Amino acid sequence: MRSSAPDLLSESVSAILRGFQRSQGSSAAAQKTDLSLADWCAANVKIVDRQQWTLEDNPPLEAIYRDQCQLDGSHRGMAVIKGAQTRLSVYQFLKQLWRMARFSLNIGYYLPDQRMAFAFSGQRFRKIAETIPALKQQRRGDDTENLQIQTFGDSTIYWQWMGGKATTDALPLDALVFDEVRKMAIEDVMETEERLSGNTRFQFVDFISTAGYPDGDIDFIVKKRSDRRLWHSDCRCPEGVVLSDHFRPEAIECIREDQHTGEVFYFCQRCNARVNPLRPKVMGEFAGWRPETPGAELRGYHFPQTISTTVSPASMLRSYRTASAMGGSAMERLFQNKIGKPFVSPDKIICTLDHLRACEDPTLSWERSGHNYFLGADQMGGSIYAVVKKLLPNMKSQLVHLAVFEGKDAFDGLYALMRAFDISVAVVDEMINYNEAHKLSMSFPGRVFLASYHENDKMIRWLDRDGDIAADERRSARAIVNPYRVHLDRTKILEWSLKRYVNRENVIPNPLALCAEMIWEGTRQWVLICEQVLYTHLTHIVREKEAVGDESGGKYRIVFRNIGLDPHFVHSNAYCDAAMARTERMANVVMAEVV
Template sequence: MSLADLLAEAMRRPGVTVPPSLSPRRRESGEIVAPDRPPLIAPGATFRSWCEDLGRAGMMVDGHPFSLADRPAMWEVFDQIPNTVEDAYGRTVVVQKGAQVGATVLEQLAALWFAVRFAPCQCLMYLPDRSMASYKSTNRFMPIARSIPRLHQLLTDGKAREGNVLTRVVRSLGSGFLFLWTHGREGGVTLSFPGDFLSLDEVQGITLEQVDRVTERLSASRIRFRLLLSTPLWPELDINAFFLAGDQRQFHSFCECEDGVALTPLFVESALRGRSDFPVKVLDGEWAYFCPTCGAVIEDTQRGRWVPHRPDGAYPSFHLSQVLSPTISPREILEAWGRADTVARRQNFFCRKLGTPFADASQVLATLDILRRCVDPALAWRESGKGCLMGVDQMGSFAVVTIVDRRPDGRMAVAHVELVYDLDPWARLDALLVQFGVTVCVVEQLPSIDSARQFAHRHPGTVWLITSYGDLEEFVVWGDVTVSKSDRKTAEDYRDRWTLRADRFRVLDWAAARLREGYICFPDPTGLIGEIRDQGAIKHGPVLSEVFWLHYSKTGLVLQDPEQAPTDKSVRAAKRLVLKLGLDPHASFSLLAVCLAWFRAYGTTHFLLPGVSDAADRTERVHRDLDRALPGLPSAVAAQLLEQTVVDPGTCGACSAFQEGFCQARGFNVKPSDPGCPDFLAG
């Protein structure tokens, strides 16, 4: 045990006095040192200068001498670590990074700085799971501490054993390091530990709710400093959500341009657009970076400055890619892009090389390009209808409605969409059922379960409630088909007969495929104006394009790699995930509900998928003929004429027994677009 430790221990014992000449002194850093011994943190030192001093004194990081000399782009990032409690209080720093760019080293050194400089200080260091937390403590954190003898002595109290792997304690300072994780037992390590310094490493595996929960661990602290760093994964999720909320600093390398050039966004833009105009060219037989604007060759990408692209952001947020790494050449980055021949490899390139989130078109419900191709100029928004289907996602005092009908060519046509803002939206839903002659309506039961059930009881057999989601072998299990033992013992009036269970991923994946085919079609996206509320602001605008299409594009449909998914070891199946990319996509879940209504009306065991392109061509030809014959015809009238004119072979409308919506052969009402039955007679 050191002299300082012996003196500190003696001072804590009752009745023991220490001569003034030997009294230890507590520096601003909080460290107790002997009178003849310099403090671990020199007076006036900043975090960066302290790290550089430790590097010159022999500190090792991952087995290599530490130095920032070859990483000038990191200097400003290191300078974000505060030097006083006042600067630290309530501060957040975010680093959205590529792989192996030195950010985790920054986090570990920052924790050591806080433990000594602001003692007593509890440092909570979170990772996604326990194995990563244990590895980080044993294989990354402690080797750094061992290369700083005085710091290692503080951590071990001069003993040979280093203590608990997940809990490192500096008793003489009252500080500690807790290596925690966010996944696993609910609340087990996110709710129990008060702290002063909070770091979240590799938060791509963490939800925004988990970040909020662990942040509450700082509520009683006098410091409340938060450091988030990770490679990103999905746009507007995990680390990217926090980066976008900050001032979004990009590194501009010096060139002949006044503002320099931000190389990483240029790489991202070229890769996303599938172009080959990367800011790289061959110079003397080797690849080199250059500025596409001025043509200057950039020999060192780290000669430049950080520029905030959103100066009014809530806190400093940095985008740190491998373009700024002294160990990664432009050739390596280009070769990695050349190997990105699958969705998974492209995502790996964007996330780990460029430090940029990525979602492939195949991983979202629909892109805006796909949705624009689904617009049918022959369709018009409707105020009423007959035989329509309705899907509702309700949130108590807010409901999102999608109403569709079936076109003569077999396609699903959106007739009406609406955002219902009301303390009691159910009255409006009642009116819409009557207004559009809805035959099947599917509603999300939660959160207002009582109101939803009352709505279903008012319209028995028409309204169906989604009671749960799960991984099913089918798209949907209907409550009137599968009757439980409990239901059999329950009186008919009290049964939840009009209910269903659905596979959310399967249904939305079906909808995504139908959108790509053009099987689901829309009227003019700017033609329906409605009330839109966003963060307290109320405006009127095109509901379809500004809300519904936005929600579709923010819904992720992902098959998670079996190696990453916590599945049964004997069944290595990919996990199916529906992700909310930056917002809660209520319109997507309304579309899901109307697809379930479609399944109820037209079956789930098989789908009549007509040749959409052929049907669309016929519709377009008839539409042109109508325009020539009756110029200026109102769109609503034209749509009705089209429904009567465009008839698919093999449907009821082409049968000789069909007359004005009635089948004379079998004696019931049918639509012209209904599939023909075994009694079909060609007209």
């Protein structure tokens, strides 16, 4: 299951369109600059965030400002994964102002939520624009108090957030910026990016974010789509040293503290040379920044605090020692916010590969048929992920079959499983293809229940038998058409289901003995569906605290977040466990285990 597709931040659609019409209808467009971004900033930008703006003595940042990849056509855009407070958000603000000063275009600037969009628009971007006289004169008077739309001459920037309510797919955009990608669903980002597909003018796209989880969000984009440029600091080694590569949770291998003077400095462990992190290593055609995967679609940069002009080696060492002493999420924050590298704290992952290995019984075989088994199925678009289990006398459950059905006939696979395994109870995701799911449920009345996630006091609510369900819910259109539905509390059911692996309450047959052909990692191929797919899904979801409302209020709730891919088998596995919980024997276990 996933959230709705992202839409434009909305005061109203009409207000957005009026802004677009104004920008298109300007008859007295201001003269455009022909300066590069770096030269335009040097000529026009003085103060940013109450600090003197300068690129002097900052070769890593200056090189990014002077990167003309989007103008010379070598790359469609940029992807930057960074540490916090490295001045890269300021770079994006100035880049959009320069674009509007150089071109006539419309920019969509995306942020994770409305609060952040308004803060960036009103408290940061607008204040920077007001310090630049040439742009201040072009600012439209009726936009001065608008946090959603800001127009300069014949160019407009639209401040947007993921998941807004207004539908603006038809609004022409020439450039997209995704800021703080780590807090966005990668599927939503890619769907929004499609809005540039019909544009024949620019198609500029930029991604920028502090680091998040491995293989997810910004890390996915940088790894899969960019040329991944790393900063090589000068030392005696032929390729210099990438300082951020020498930070590990167990130790820092690039910072030394003089025992006599107390001085803290960077050094290269290989050649033992003292290192100035900002001094670039010249490597043939490259100086400092060098791509790991040349020729990729996007220009990619990794910008850690080790190459920041405002963060000293001593500060980095103190932060590391503090994180080491605190443990847990403190080390995660250190790597994400200071080293700019994706990291997940081990205590956030409920189910690990070691837990799954402990559940294996290689003497057991996968089954093709059975009697009185249970089914869970999660659907997404044209794919269905199915888990079949049987309940053992000791109240453990055994995996007996896994399947992925793809294409327009995917539901035919569920009909086949219902018959082959004589399924007693199936719990099937009711969305996205509700009609097909409803038809399946009606074909097996009282055996197939349609599932949806709701915040509940109870982990599982069967709508056909729960006396606590409100009368208006029982009278709802869907309940009248199909009474065989179940509401699941997402957090409770996922945690309980995953912990059944942790507690060795699931038995897994030989994980190398079940193969399937499916789309995996972007291509159709034969895979070990248990070893490769199920295990990857079960270990790529984390449990974390999320602030409720303003973080200053101190209220939090527990949520589950995906690491990279959408782990469909996590949900189908939980649905299958819910199906077993409908039996009287298992229901008693659930009541005893879940508070």
